[in-house]
Amino acid sequence: MNNKKYWQNFGDLTQSERFQEDSKKEFKEELLPLEDLDSKGLLDAKTPRRDFLKYLGFSTAAAALAASCEMPVRKAVPYLHRPDDLIPGVPNYYASTYVNAGDAISVVVKQRDGRPIKIEGNELSTITKGGTSAQAQASVLDLYDPTRLRHPLQKSGSDFKEVTSFDAFDKMVGDAIASVAGKPLVLLTSTINSPSTLDIITAFLAKYPGSRHVQYDAVSYSGMLLANEACYGKRSLPVYQFDKAKTIVSLGADFLGTWLNPVEFSRQYADTKRIIGEKPELSRHIQFESMISMTGSNADDRFVHKPSDTGAIALALLAKVGGAVTAPAIADAKLSKGIDLAASALNASKGSGLVVCSSNDVNIQIIVNAINEAIGAGGNTINWAATTNSRKGIDADMVKLVADINNGSIGGLLVYDCNPVFTYTDGKKLGEAIAKLPLSVSFNLTMDETTEQCKYILPSNHWLESWGDAEPRSGYISVIQPLINPLFKTRPFQTSLLKWSTSATATVAAKDSTGKAVAVVAPGVPHDVYETYHKNYWLSKLGSTDSWDKALQDGVVEPSTPAVSAASYNASNVSAAASKIVSKAGAIEVVLYQKVSIGTGAQANNPWLQELPDPVTKVTWDNYAMLSPDLAKKLIGIDVAHNQREADAYEVHPEKPVLKITLNNKTIELPALIMPGMQNATIAIAVGYGRASISNTDREANLDRIGRAAYGAGKNAYPLVSFDGSTFIYNAVATVEKTGDTYPLAQTQVHGFTEGRPIVYETNLASFIANPEALLEEPNEERKKLVPTGKTDYIRDATIYPNYAKPGIKWGMSIDLNTCTGCSACVVACTAENNVSVVGKTQVQRAHEMHWLRIDRYFVGDLENPDVLFQPMLCQHCDNAPCENVCPVAATNHSSEGLNQMIYNRCIGTRYCANNCPYKVRRFNWLDFTGSDSFPNNQEPIRNVDLDEAVFQMNDDLARMVLNPDVTVRSRGVMEKCSFCVQRLQDSKLEAKKQQDPTLVRNVKTACMQACPTNAISFGNVNDKDSDVYKIRNVEQTNRNFYVIEQLHTLPNVSYLAKIRNTDRKVETDEETQEEKLQHQKSES
Amino acid sequence: MAQDGAALFKANCANCHKPDKDYTGPALKGVRAGEPSPDWVYKWIENPAGMISTDPHAKTLFAKFGPTVMTAFPQLKKEEIDAILKYADDYVPEGAGGAKAPGAATEEAGGDNSLLFGILTLVLAVIAFVLLQVNSNLRKLTDEKDGILRGEPVPFYRNKTYLMLAVLVLFTLAGYFLVNSAIGLGRQKGYQPEQPIYYSHKVHAGVNQISCLYCHGGAQDSKQASIPSVNQCMNCHMAIKEYTGEPIIKEDGKEVNGTAEIQKLYSYAGWNPDKKQYNPDNNHDGIPDGARPIEWVKIHNLPDHVYFNHSQHVKVGKQQCQTCHGNIQEMPEVHQFAELSMGWCINCHRETKVDFYNKETGEGNKFYSIYEKFHNDLKNHKMDSVTVESIGGTECQKCHY
16 A cells, blocks of 8 residues: 655645645635625625726727737748758758757757757767757757847947957957967866867967966866876766666765766666666665755665765765775764665675765865775776766866956956856956956857956857867767857857967868877868868868768767776875865855756756756745755744644745855855755755846846846855865855845745645565565556446446547657656756746746646655655646536547647636646646737736746747747637647658658657656557557556556546665555544544 | 650649740750750750750750750650650640639529528518508407407507517627628638739649649648749749730739739849849848849738648648639639638538548558558448548647647
């Protein structure tokens, strides 16, 4: 029996009064102003009659107006000269690479009528294998960001003026460079992993002796780089192979969400979590962390510790796996048990264990290297034959640069693809110093905090407008090709460097694969344009036009047989490092982290990412101070776990008490978010929020420059970072006090209630192997009960409704809860594919978010360290759908292919369907979020009242270019929901009919499925016995396959595969929950 | 063989050649006679561009019909070329006007009848009214005769029953017209706007027999049939400078100067017909100076919430363009032929049979082999044919998403 309690928040846990009350209501708010009718009665009401007449009059007039009899004259403007490879209405796909500050993900971009509108993973890349992240999915919207700079600029007083031509700009900067001769130029960039760009930078530096290139990562990996230099003599990061690991121990590293290359790691990790065969082998994932991260939520066993204990844990682990160090005593009994567990698991899987650690402390990373050497990870799970090139920044270099800028010893600063004024710990001071430099040039795309302080601005192209290349792993090239002409008067950063460092006729030297210098440009060819340079560069490297064309088509150039090897290890630093690890413990400690959606904040002005709920906290649009219920009791005096009234008071309203947190002599005020699973003395704060100009406090200016989505979202936590003399440190001892203020947080859970119904099933690996049928015994028994005596078929007989045939295709989806990590790439993919509206923080607070697909997060068990389950929840396309029966106008009905169809033009907005949906997946357009109503300017009156600025950003003509023309943009007053990407299904059927090949509809890809980095989602025609979904449901995974609340006989077309945890703990339980004990006691007495 | 030749000619050559007169390319009738050798034509068709530079005869042709070079047709076999040329040689021009496409005439027949019924109803109503009046007078008389006293009868225009009836009739009529005109809102059957160029489909598709898909190629590949781009017009109109056909008469009786309309096209294309070349690109925007796209007025408009895919209907459904667009080859300027209402779509989906797969003969679209149930039903004679509706063609989300 699975009577374990899965809870979404504290009210759900304690079954508080308000929670039970709310769970009975489908819609949060009261309906104004006709609500008076209910209580007072129609005759007694004072205003409703008038209001009623007003509404009646208005709607009649409005209907007449909207349906005005004049038909507009529409124009059809064909091309003047149609490009050969473009058929209007047919999308083209091109391989390219999503790049963002060192990250590189091979992608395939969908281009429709010349506009890139959707990003998919490139399956030919052996690194990501077609996976994407939420940020990669969302980056197509960055192309159409209204804050992008539209032409070169030059500082003029406190403002900027346009520079009319690139030539004029080149001359101006050329003169400025000449005038600072003698003082060094510094090129400050994010990590560059493009080989051709690195060559251009080398040539540029050679032209200006004394100049240097500093790579700076907003969130630093210096500790690892330096530790690897100490241990392996290489200042680089190895290639991690989670797919080869049987035991994974992570010390705070959120490797599925934000650490290094999460897409690559998610793919590998999922491979070790797939249930194959009768005796599946799963990896064992043990997480030690201070806060509750997405990766920690997926761990088989999770232990919490103070941030300052990371070193001690690493030492203890090293000691237990055979290292010659003395480990400090661990006071916490649970934690020391955890260390024992991790050590024994690692010892049991020598050669196939892997330890990763997020600490930026060099000494701790040296210890982690020692552990990995002790367990034989090198050459197995850690591959040194190639390096990971996504992070190269060395903190000391940056600190030295800042000192140089501050004391004026450098001549000029050229900034590309990084925003140190925002991300550097003392950014404000740095910004002011940059403003005083004689020469400062920014190549950033928007007027961000750093760009605003520069004298000259030459915006570079967005990656979707660029040629380029990336080498995320050494030897693995991913090519960037442009999908659209530059939207604005922008120029690639590389072209600028070429123009400023070479003369147009000289030949540029590059090295071929053997290291020999070769001329890459034929004499006479202009090569101070990056496009030409780049093409010639690769032509010479790849040898022929054919291989270059193939590289462009595939998007990747990879070695055919990947080499795997260990590196020679130098253990001499270990004891010194061990002695240097000192624990700076305090009563309360703060740890800084990145949110899965926003990351470092580079894409902070992306409304899709801002509105993406954090996988664990489910908060949108803000950062906050995360703390445990215990600490909350101490600091704010709210006992959410035991006092129902206090839990309600805290949870029901979005307003949360604000804490004033002081550390490293810096102060930040943030709303408190009480999360189970937090360590009891730790507060976690996300970086990447709080984007705002340092020199301009005017709101309008900030909205225009920083962006309508980014400005006003959260507070900047980067100033809380400290420098320990060698690296940046992201945790510290803090003092905290309650301010008495409140601040609203828009949290999406709980906006739907499970009403105590069993939603998910899980067990541990040993029980599953021993008795696989026991896992789903309960729902199976329930089903049997519903079948009338003498009948056998649950689907046909357990209902009074007739059973309709699905003669051709029946679409079905299967979601594996074992491999779903909650990363939310699918949510953004769905938003992009289906034109899902952004509603803004104000509306999320009112439970009006529009996401068709959400990821529900459930806690189970111990409040201090609960297990977490993620469950993607979307329209289940029930064959016996409760929503369909209650629609008075049949606007939602069923298709013969098993789709629950939602017809917007028929919907009159009664919302009965949403009320009757047990899965709570229907979304109502409460307001005109898209500006698609017939009435002009009807959004303006509610601007900043109901509609946030971010909504207006999405309605900008530029941002609207991202809309998918095959999907209707919904207007106010209609219901919407997941359509199973019906436009893709229709398209696949059309293709199958054109080619007369029914196998083309066997496995169709929905947007969520295609985006998923772990292949957790399968989709296809269930009527086809060769389809993946049919096989999963009926052959391969019969013991894990369940439908959510199928006891209601809704007959969903989405099935789930139960979660199997590889742990010794008992996951499913026979014990009575607290609540049931109480109920029993009551009924007995 | 002659049949073959006609089909091949239409599919491959008709866009640029006519059998009996010079067009974009030379007339094909007797074309072999002027060629240097009987085999010359095979080489030419395989690679026209290559021959222009070397072959003297090809040079002459290019001087006459250039600057457009003939498209190469390497896929045509010698026999096929022979068939095409035989077709051209045997060609006898038909009498004026082709076979009239069916379905155009039987339209406005209901109007007269309904008027007749209306008058009839009115006459009957008047008779009924008179009879009722007579009846009431007679009753009054009998009452008087029998000595029953009754009040003075109310005049008919104050009779509540009559008034009620009149109101009901008026309400019904008003409602009927209101609903009908509301349904008609946004529908544009017969819409025939003036276009920037008087483009005659009759001249192109009718008289000159250019295949619809030559210009509207999107109809078989894409959801949009797509209006051809200017460069596509210029493929032929580089050579065809003037209109020499039958006079084109507008609806208002005025004659259209076809040559002047071609001049308009040249202006849009940035083409200089005297120099036979495009204008230079002096302002460096990548297109000839003065060239600009043509802003046609869109005739067939569907609401935004409707998804319509041309290739679905043309390629898979094998529908003729005329089914929805009317006898386009006879329209000088295009008007909207069909109602494009949902009822109109649905009716067609209910009646049209799909190219269902026949498992025994292997005929039909193999995609439909997965419809197991229908195969059984057809076998057991439970159904006689599979319509678009049977495979879900009338379900909402086939067109609305």
